[in-house]
Amino acid sequence: MNAVASLLEYPSSYIEKLGNIHRILPWIMAFVVLLPLPHILETTLNEYYVYLANRICIFIMLCVGLNIVKGFCGQVTVGHVGLYAIGAVTSALISLHLGWSFWISLPLGVFAAGLAGVIVGLPSVRLEGAYLALATLGLGESVRIMIAVTPFFGSSTGLISIPSPAIGGFVFDTYRSYYYLVMTAALIGIYLSFSILRSATGRAFMAVREDTIAAAVHGINVTKYKLLAFVISALYAGAAGGLFAHMPPGYIHHNNFTIIEMVTLLLMVVLGGIGHIWGGVIGAIIVTIIYDQTLEFYFYQPLLFGLSMVLIVLFMPRGIGGMIDRYLVTKRFMAIQEGKSNGAS
Amino acid sequence: MGFDYSSLFAFILFGLTIGVVYGIVALGISLIYSGLDIVHFAHGEIYMFGAFFGLVFSNQWGLPYPVAFVLAMLCAAVLGMIIERVFYRRLTKGGGGYTVAGMGMIICGFGMSIVLMNIAFLIWGAGAEPFHVDLGMPFQIGDITLPKSYALTAVFAVTLMTVLHYFLKRTKIGLAIRAVAANKDIAYLMGINVPLMISLIFGLACGLAAGAGVLIGPMQSVQVEMGYLMLMKAFAAAVVGGFGSLPGAIAGGILVGITENLGAAYISPNHKDIYAFLLLILVLMFKPSGLFGVVARVKA
Numbered sequence: 001m002n003a004v005a006s007l008l009e010y011p012s013s014y015i016e017k018l019g020n021i022h023r024i025l026p027w028i029m030a031f032v033v034l035l036p037l038p039h040i041l042e043t044t045l046n047e048y049y050v051y052l053a054n055r056i057c058i059f060i061m062l063c064v065g066l067n068i069v070k071g072f073c074g075q076v077t078v079g080h081v082g083l084y085a086i087g088a089v090t091s092a093l094i095s096l097h098l099g100w101s102f103w104i105s106l107p108l109g110v111f112a113a114g115l116a117g118v119i120v121g122l123p124s125v126r127l128e129g130a131y132l133a134l135a136t137l138g139l140g141e142s143v144r145i146m147i148a149v150t151p152f153f154g155s156s157t158g159l160i161s162i163p164s165p166a167i168g169g170f171v172f173d174t175y176r177s178y179y180y181l182v183m184t185a186a187l188i189g190i191y192l193s194f195s196i197l198r199s200a201t202g203r204a205f206m207a208v209r210e211d212t213i214a215a216a217v218h219g220i221n222v223t224k225y226k227l228l229a230f231v232i233s234a235l236y237a238g239a240a241g242g243l244f245a246h247m248p249p250g251y252i253h254h255n256n257f258t259i260i261e262m263v264t265l266l267l268m269v270v271l272g273g274i275g276h277i278w279g280g281v282i283g284a285i286i287v288t289i290i291y292d293q294t295l296e297f298y299f300y301q302p303l304l305f306g307l308s309m310v311l312i313v314l315f316m317p318r319g320i321g322g323m324i325d326r327y328l329v330t331k332r333f334m335a336i337q338e339g340k341s342n343g344a345s
Numbered sequence: 346m347g348f349d350y351s352s353l354f355a356f357i358l359f360g361l362t363i364g365v366v367y368g369i370v371a372l373g374i375s376l377i378y379s380g381l382d383i384v385h386f387a388h389g390e391i392y393m394f395g396a397f398f399g400l401v402f403s404n405q406w407g408l409p410y411p412v413a414f415v416l417a418m419l420c421a422a423v424l425g426m427i428i429e430r431v432f433y434r435r436l437t438k439g440g441g442g443y444t445v446a447g448m449g450m451i452i453c454g455f456g457m458s459i460v461l462m463n464i465a466f467l468i469w470g471a472g473a474e475p476f477h478v479d480l481g482m483p484f485q486i487g488d489i490t491l492p493k494s495y496a497l498t499a500v501f502a503v504t505l506m507t508v509l510h511y512f513l514k515r516t517k518i519g520l521a522i523r524a525v526a527a528n529k530d531i532a533y534l535m536g537i538n539v540p541l542m543i544s545l546i547f548g549l550a551c552g553l554a555a556g557a558g559v560l561i562g563p564m565q566s567v568q569v570e571m572g573y574l575m576l577m578k579a580f581a582a583a584v585v586g587g588f589g590s591l592p593g594a595i596a597g598g599i600l601v602g603i604t605e606n607l608g609a610a611y612i613s614p615n616h617k618d619i620y621a622f623l624l625l626i627l628v629l630m631f632k633p634s635g636l637f638g639v640v641a642r643v644k645a
Binding site for chain 2 (some may be wrong): 078133138299309
């Protein structure tokens with residue numbers, strides 16, 4: 001543990017220094033560090049792992065979005081996959097049938113998901129806790145059933161040959177080129193989520209989470225902020241869906257949006273620690289890799305995931321993010337103690 | 346071309362019987378909610394387990410249907426109590442409303458439902474199993490043919506509800522359960538064994554779900570994925586009828602069943618599973634306290 005800590009000491013202080021110059025600098029740094037990743041993966045392993053990296057980036061976006069409504073605002077939703085599906089299908093249909101470019105269809109898909117987010121959020125005004133969870137579960141599953149039974153949405157065959165995005169002559173049609181797109185999107189997503197957390201909106205979310213009545217007393221429009229949280233997370237989900245739909249095979253099927261995906265997503269957030277942004281990112285990375293590595297035990301996979309979810313909730317309720325927080329707090333405390341003892345002697 | 350009233354009547358009748366079953370599951374959800382302040386997410390899976398228990402007892406062991414019905418209810422009740430004791434008790438003891446800490450219960454239930462579903466999948470496989478119950482020729486009412494299993498469902502359901510009503514309203518344990526649902530701290534002070542009563546509530550609700558599963562088995566087939574949709578429909582029924590009330594849950598279930606059958610018959614059979622949810626959203630928007638006007642408890 002100590003070795004790891006001292007290893008992390010230098011970069012973390014460096015990042016802090018960068019952040020002091022301008023707060024966007026660490027993110028640019030991260031972008032630069034992550035740029036050669038597909039090259040490394042392709043040379044050391046193979047192209048499949050680049051695809052895996054793309055999936056991780058998409059799941060990071062979903063996780064970060066889910067964390068906003070769940071972690072910041074305290075509203076339980078398990079229908080997130082429905083919003084993801086809406087974003088994916090809308091963007092795919094627009095680019096398939098109208099022939100518009102990715103750069104128009106993606107925002108439209110995001111917009112559609114945002115609208116759906118309002119519908120998902122509406123019950124939150126009336127419903128609390130577990131009832132809200134069930135209502136959102138119903139909505140998410142309804143979306144999947146709609147896609148599964150309506151031929152226009154690509155019922156049993158799915159939607160095929162969705163065009164790849166392009167800037168001028170550069171087409172994002174390989175996993176490697178697509179990686180730059182999703183990685184950028186994921187980084188922007190994480191950055192924006194930190195911005196929201198820092199802003200007055202983020203503080204209002206947290207106030208609603210801690211105590212709805214107290215928040216209302218302090219002049220926070222609870223209804224508005226609950227809806228806003230749902231819409232923001234829906235926008236994230238829509239963006240992730242759009243990016244998923246246009247990913248090189250260009251193929252989506254309603255099996256991509258089942259309850260198993262929802263469990264995976266939920267496990268990521270729970271493992272990472274609810275309400276902890278970096279925790280969610282770490283959770284997304286870990287769970288996607290585990291999911292991929294255990295594909296051969298297909299039958300037992302949901303059992304494993306469900307059981308680990310139950311056990312994490314029981315024995316590690318704050319997840320990985322909680323562990324990180326505790327470590328940081330302990331470190332700060334130790335530093336203060338040391339400073340005190342030095343001052344005393 | 347005249348409107349076919351007899352087929353309309355048949356659809357309503359089928360919806361009614363299915364709806365009663367939804368109502369029974371909704372009753373269990375309502376019971377757990379009022380007793381433990383949680384929504385049991387794995388309730389649909391308990392229902393599915395109940396159906397499989399019934400299938401095993403009735404078809405493989407060759408027990409008569411009513412015996413299988415009661416046995417399946419007992420087994421599911423025990424299963425529910427074990428799950429509650431081992432997993433949920435730790436969380437409910439932690440207490441807390443539905444804040445981030447209380448979210449654990451929902452996630453735990455969700456995970457548990459996946460676990461149960463996959464255990465059933467590993468035991469019984471993914472295919473739909475037919476549930477044969479030889480009841481004889483279907484009834485003939487006018488020009489509608491009503492299979493006997495539907496009539497049987499109605500009879501069993503009404504019996505179940507009467508027994509439950511009597512149990513809750515007339516017996517001493519029922520009184521204790523209602524006291525625990527009203528206020529746990531004061532129930533403690535009155536000398537009621539609250540943890541035991543909570544287990545009992547859980548067992549009762551799980552038994553009801555299993556009963557519904559055994560009832561619906563002969564009408565449809567029994568399969569692993571049946572629980573998940575049932576949870577949603579039963580939840581819709583509970584909300585439509587108004588949380589908590591026994592007649593409300595049943596009436597909500599019947600309404601959901603009829604809506605679903607009429608929608609499947611006259612709008613589009615493919616979207617059958619969505620109608621219950623549409624009804625739920627409509628009720629939430631226009632009359633959130635449910636049709637029977639029982640005020641939903643707001644926990645800020």
